[in-house]
Amino acid sequence: MGAVSATEQERSVGHGEVILDVENLVKYFPLRRGIGQSLRREPERAVKAVDGVSFNVKKGELFGVVGESGCGKTTMGRTILRLLEPTAGRVTFEDIEVTALSVEQLKQLRTRMQIIFQDPYESMNPRLDVHRIIAEPLRIQGMVSNSKDAIPYIEKALEDVEMTPPEEYLYRYPHELSGGQRQRIAVARALVLNPEFIVADEPVSMLDVSIRGEILNLMLNLSRERGVTFLYITHDLATARHICDRIAVMYLGKMVEKGPTDSLVKHPLHPYTRALIGAVFVPDPKRKGFGKVLKGEVPSPVDPPSGCRLHPRCPIAQDICKEVEPELVSADDNHMVACHFALG
Amino acid sequence: MSKNKTQTGISAPTFWEQYRRKPLGMVGLSIVIVYVFVAIFAPFLTPYNPKQILLADRIAAPIWFRSVLPKYDDAPSTIRTTLGPDEWAVSEATGGRLVAEELEGAAVSVIEFEPVLKDEVIPEGEAALLEIEEYPKEPEKSVVELSYVVPYSYSPPKTFGLTFNYWVDASSDSKTELEFVIETPEGKQYNLWGKSYSGTLGSQPARIDSRDLTLKQRLGLTIFDDPAPRVFSSKGDYRLLLTARSIPGEEPTRVYISNAEFYIPGNVHGLLGADHMGADLWTQLIYGTRISLSIGLSAAAISVAVGTAVGIICGYLGGVVDEFMMRVVDVLMAIPTLPILIILGAILGKSVWNIVLLISAFAWMGTARLVRSQTLSLRERVFVESAKASGASDAYVMLVHILPNVLPLVFAGMVLRIPSAILTEASLSFLGLGDPRVATWGRMLHNARGFGAFTTLAWWWLVPPGLAITFLSLAFVFIGNTVNEILNPRYRERS
Numbered sequence: 123m124g125a126v127s128a129t130e131q132e133r134s135v136g137h138g139e140v141i142l143d144v145e146n147l148v149k150y151f152p153l154r155r156g157i158g159q160s161l162r163r164e165p166e167r168a169v170k171a172v173d174g175v176s177f178n179v180k181k182g183e184l185f186g187v188v189g190e191s192g193c194g195k196t197t198m199g200r201t202i203l204r205l206l207e208p209t210a211g212r213v214t215f216e217d218i219e220v221t222a223l224s225v226e227q228l229k230q231l232r233t234r235m236q237i238i239f240q241d242p243y244e245s246m247n248p249r250l251d252v253h254r255i256i257a258e259p260l261r262i263q264g265m266v267s268n269s270k271d272a273i274p275y276i277e278k279a280l281e282d283v284e285m286t287p288p289e290e291y292l293y294r295y296p297h298e299l300s301g302g303q304r305q306r307i308a309v310a311r312a313l314v315l316n317p318e319f320i321v322a323d324e325p326v327s328m329l330d331v332s333i334r335g336e337i338l339n340l341m342l343n344l345s346r347e348r349g350v351t352f353l354y355i356t357h358d359l360a361t362a363r364h365i366c367d368r369i370a371v372m373y374l375g376k377m378v379e380k381g382p383t384d385s386l387v388k389h390p391l392h393p394y395t396r397a398l399i400g401a402v403f404v405p406d407p408k409r410k411g412f413g414k415v416l417k418g419e420v421p422s423p424v425d426p427p428s429g430c431r432l433h434p435r436c437p438i439a440q441d442i443c444k445e446v447e448p449e450l451v452s453a454d455d456n457h458m459v460a461c462h463f464a465l466g
Numbered sequence: 467m468s469k470n471k472t473q474t475g476i477s478a479p480t481f482w483e484q485y486r487r488k489p490l491g492m493v494g495l496s497i498v499i500v501y502v503f504v505a506i507f508a509p510f511l512t513p514y515n516p517k518q519i520l521l522a523d524r525i526a527a528p529i530w531f532r533s534v535l536p537k538y539d540d541a542p543s544t545i546r547t548t549l550g551p552d553e554w555a556v557s558e559a560t561g562g563r564l565v566a567e568e569l570e571g572a573a574v575s576v577i578e579f580e581p582v583l584k585d586e587v588i589p590e591g592e593a594a595l596l597e598i599e600e601y602p603k604e605p606e607k608s609v610v611e612l613s614y615v616v617p618y619s620y621s622p623p624k625t626f627g628l629t630f631n632y633w634v635d636a637s638s639d640s641k642t643e644l645e646f647v648i649e650t651p652e653g654k655q656y657n658l659w660g661k662s663y664s665g666t667l668g669s670q671p672a673r674i675d676s677r678d679l680t681l682k683q684r685l686g687l688t689i690f691d692d693p694a695p696r697v698f699s700s701k702g703d704y705r706l707l708l709t710a711r712s713i714p715g716e717e718p719t720r721v722y723i724s725n726a727e728f729y730i731p732g733n734v735h736g737l738l739g740a741d742h743m744g745a746d747l748w749t750q751l752i753y754g755t756r757i758s759l760s761i762g763l764s765a766a767a768i769s770v771a772v773g774t775a776v777g778i779i780c781g782y783l784g785g786v787v788d789e790f791m792m793r794v795v796d797v798l799m800a801i802p803t804l805p806i807l808i809i810l811g812a813i814l815g816k817s818v819w820n821i822v823l824l825i826s827a828f829a830w831m832g833t834a835r836l837v838r839s840q841t842l843s844l845r846e847r848v849f850v851e852s853a854k855a856s857g858a859s860d861a862y863v864m865l866v867h868i869l870p871n872v873l874p875l876v877f878a879g880m881v882l883r884i885p886s887a888i889l890t891e892a893s894l895s896f897l898g899l900g901d902p903r904v905a906t907w908g909r910m911l912h913n914a915r916g917f918g919a920f921t922t923l924a925w926w927w928l929v930p931p932g933l934a935i936t937f938l939s940l941a942f943v944f945i946g947n948t949v950n951e952i953l954n955p956r957y958r959e960r961s
């Protein structure tokens with residue numbers, strides 16, 4: 123990871139221009155009720171995976187979403203791309219309202235928005251070779267009529283992800299590639315349509331630590347050199363800190379804090395963010411509350427706690443936290459936090 | 467780190483490499499290859515076609531019984547000769563002759579008698595009065611006798627027969643007699659058939675059959691006697707004599723005799739004998755291979771195709787369609803198949819195609835369930851979502867990502883479904899619900915049961931189709947299990 127230095131985060135981004143706008147996005151997964159429960163007219167229950175999330179991503183930006191396992195990051199990413207239908211809320215890409223598109227329009231938009239999945243062992247059909255895996259988006263989109271026409275695109279994509287010479291990999295099957303190589307192929311596949319926006323859902327969490335840096339650098343270069351916008355989803359604040367311009371922190375389907383990477387990492391405002399940072403970075407004894415491990419387990423997203431969702435585990439919780447849900451409010455310039463006591 | 471949830475795609479050469487090492491699979495494959503060979507080259511493996519009947523006596527034994535069983539030592543094999551103008555020898559010709567003619571492309575033997583001058587027959591004046599005193603005076607007969615020598619070197623046959631058509635062209639004052647006689651090597655003559663007519667006669671069939679009642683009466687036998695063993699009681703040269711006598715009129719008398727067929731059905735015939743109609747059993751067995759293989763393969767292919775389609779669509783789309791189809795599957799699976807097939811077969815009519823469709827209609831549910839459950843897990847796989855993220859339609863995902871991943875599972879199931887389809891067809895045919903126009907193994911067994919193979923202990927009629935079904939089914943089971951072992955080590959389908 124050494125090649126990426128923290129100072130790079132201060133570089134300027136294509137300022138201001140919003141490419142993706144997410145407004146109050148909600149995704150519930152209804153729980154199957156047994157026949158008995160249906161007959162007793164018990165209310166339909168749901169996993170509240172994403173429960174009202176709002177944020178925007180600016181053009182050319184690397185936007186990080188950080189949170190523990192199960193907090194709804196993947197669900198959010200998939201809902202933004204409408205791989206899942208949102209329960210409520212609105213997603214706007216440039217001036218297109220993604221959440222209102224027809225199937226046909228959505229298909230067109232998919233050339234501009236892509237996704238890289240967490241598990242490179244699962245994200246490829248084992249019966250297809252590299253050539254066909256990368257050519258698939260082109261063929262689906264009708265951009266090439268046969269596999270021969272696809273070759274130049276594929277070779278370009280392979281070069282973009284530094285898999286050279288491309289011919290060496292073209293006809294290999296996923297099981298003939300290492301994990302890192304597979305993830306590069308996954309990136310190449312996402313790139314082949316030349317998208318402006320890519321959701322990268324934990325692209326390195328399944329990889330060996332030694333190759334994580336390579337993939338992250340690849341993303342960083344794509345962002346810097348080609349202006350590709352990334353929504354980088356991770357549970358690992360350290361990697362997000364290394365490459366992201368801005369970071370949002372999620373807890374139980376809600377966004378609890380977001381802000382420029384530096385500001386968020388150096389001056390975390392939310393107790394949850396502090397706990398996350400405490401778990402990752404060497405605790406600074408001068409700061410109160412840092413490094414305090416949260417008590418208890420993450421509650422079920424089916425019945426999230428009332429008020430502030432963190433309150434049963436929060437070291438600074440008071441009565442108000444049980445009843446009133448804190449709004450996400452600005453602390454300073456771009457830094458926002460949802461906590462009754464963060465600012466006081 | 468590496469999760470191996472995926473079945474890695476197995477390539478054809480690797481598959482063969484593994485298959486080769488499985489002895490049972492290879493045995494099964496060899497057997498099937500033999501059957502396929504037999505099915506393809508059926509016309510070259512037998513001189514007959516399965517529709518030909520009267521090739522031998524009913525339930526004739528295999529010909530090789532002669533050299534194995536003393537009882538069949540000199541059992542007759544079929545003698546069948548066509549007698550045309552070239553075959554007949556003229557053994558007597560008074561006032562007539564044999565002429566060969568061609569009528570509508572067929573050779574016809576014509577016996578031609580010279581006309582009688584009118585004034586010779588009816589004298590005038592005084593002479594006429596003298597003649598009247600002598601009346602009735604038998605006019606002089608003209609005779610033509612055709613003969614043919616049949617060498618016979620077997621034990622007495624059960625029946626024999628001669629068939630031909632004849633017609634007469636003559637003036638109305640003429641008289642014609644036809645007679646058929648067999649002369650034994652000892653010189654004894656059996657007068658088997660005779661007819662007489664005046665004047666012209668349209669085409670008539672002559673069906674001379676040793677089992678015929680009038681023939682027995684003519685020989686002075688009771689209806690319980692068998693003429694055939696009496697006539698052909700010894701070995702030697704028999705003479706067939708067809709005699710025409712005529713009192714000619716003023717026009718020439720012409721007796722036309724079409725090609726005659728002389729037939730002694732054999733008690734032994736072909737490799738596997740003959741059935742109740744005298745059809746060749748070896749031929750039926752060989753052509754049965756064709757039908758059984760095609761029915762097995764097509765029923766298996768259709769049912770597996772339907773099952774796969776239903777399974778993928780239900781599993782992938784879910785919802786009401788899925789719910790409905792799965793209930794249909796439950797119902798169909800709960801219904802006992804054979805009784806329903808019997809009823810539907812009786813309603814829909816007996817044709818091979820109907821049988822294939824019926825068998826398929828009740829054989830797709832297992833595949834549908836298996837494929838559906840597999841699809842349920844496949845549709846959640848990330849590569850499916852990855853395709854959707856590139857804009858893939860449901861149809862695309864089902865065809866490109868789901869189908870190839872369920873095929874190995876389905877393929878083994880299909881091989882295993884072939885024998886059950888073959889057996890179902892055989893059961894239906896055995897119960898008489900098969901297509902009566904085609905020879906299948908089930909139909910052979912049906913006929914064997916219905917026409918006396920059990921009572922006469924004609925095991926050569928019963929055993930071959932039974933063994934053919936058994937070995938073919940077994941072969942497919944061997945192959946199917948081997949394929950399953952290689953492609954789906956974790957799934958074992960039971961049908």
Ligand SMILES: Nc1ncnc2c1ncn2[C@@H]1O[C@H](COP(=O)(O)OP(=O)(O)OP(=O)(O)O)[C@@H](O)[C@H]1O
Pocket residue numbers: 151169170171189190191192193194195196197198357423
């Ligand atoms: N298809 C689904 N049906 C029902 N519940 C789901 C479904 N997908 C996700 N969930 C639930 O939604 C919640 C959020 O899941 P999600 O996968 O979004 O979490 P995540 O933040 O990506 O976690 P991780 O870091 O482990 O990937 C979880 O409680 C999960 O069980």
Ligand SMILES: [Mg+2]
Pocket residue numbers: 195196197240323324
């Ligand atoms: Mg996830």
